Amino acid sequence: MSRTILHVDMDSYFASVEQQANPKLRDRPIVVTGKPTIKSVVAAASKEAKECGVESAMATWKARNICPGLTLVPGNPDRYEWITNNFFDILRAYSPRLEPFGVDEAFLDVTAKMEEFQSPLELVEGIKKRVEEEFGGWITCSVGIARNKLLAKLASDMEKPDGSTRIRDEEISEVLEEISLTELCGIGSRTERRLNRMDINSVPELGNFPEKELRKEFGVNGARLKLMGQGKDPSPVLPASYEEEVKSVGNSLTLPDYKRTPRKALPVLFKLSQKVGYRLRKKGLIAGTVKLVVRDKEFNIKGKQLTPGRFVDDGNLIYSIALKIKEKLGFPPTPTMVGVRASKLRAKDSLPQPLLSDRRKRKKLLRVMDEVNEEYGDGSLYFAAQSGAEDLLPSVGEFKRPGDLE
DNA sequence: TCTGGGGTCCTAGGACCC
């Protein structure tokens, strides 16, 4: 029996959430960015901003240029997470087989639910009505309906915002003829280029290509690619809760021009390490592996990781491990980005508690620091020792207000 | 005025153990 799979995608998600939260932003072109500076990039654009041509991932200066009067809004991750949880709860009422895909999308297998409805579209109308009731019409979603995840995802993109699109089985081959390779989720620009080199330039060509040759070029992925070319996707909708097992926690930052030297990058790395440590503690996790990532002037990314044989959740330790890695990896003369990522995570309480009171004091100290930083903002309080960059930290008598430190 | 920041998964090779 054929399955009925939905892909539900929130429209202009972060921007809609901000407009819902703040009436002053409604009906106006806004973009949500990481930091509201001209140097950053658009994370989400409101539909008013999209109308003037603003797209996500566009540099904010460029968005400003094509859309005068654009308002930049800093993101509020906690708010998005909260709304996302409400959103997923609505969907779960229709089927427990919900697979979150990013913060604002999910696949839903409603095959079993179809007996109760005349058509999938009727079910989708129900979902949309619930979403509207919940969020006052300010946050809407677009839904794709098809026999598998690949096609449902494709369909949800076809009519936006607030659309419902169904790809019926008999329409599949026609749809596949009309789309480009990269419109299939899983084929990016690199894969497209490799396919083009094999003289595969359309989705049907991919579907008809000999599997053996695809395997030769792409390994096990070759078989999957061929199926994609035929609009097939046997993968199940895997139910998982939204908060479920994070695999890694990392932070990175593109350096402003004046910090693009190894020496000036170190304090940034130090702060990123503290942030990673803080996030781990907040989640009650400890990490077995630390990875240092740097990007050079040519935008090549290099990373090196280390598994030191102990578990860490302390920014200072993470930083010192990062420094150790740096000795081996070296730093490009002009680093343009630095990042730290912690992986091999496990729950903190899965480790035996330390016996030394010294450790306990340190734990307490870290907890107090976290509270201060929560109150006054990231980086208000941190260790000066071990930063490897003491000279750039405020000296005694030069106390700075939170937010002054960069 | 180039090109953010958060992640995930996969592969391939090397080390090490049995």
Add this chain to the structure above:
DNA sequence: TCTGGGGTCCTAGGACCC
């Protein structure tokens, strides 16, 4: 005196997604 094959862990790098 030479040396197979499997399992597991670690690491580097690539590709992709939102």
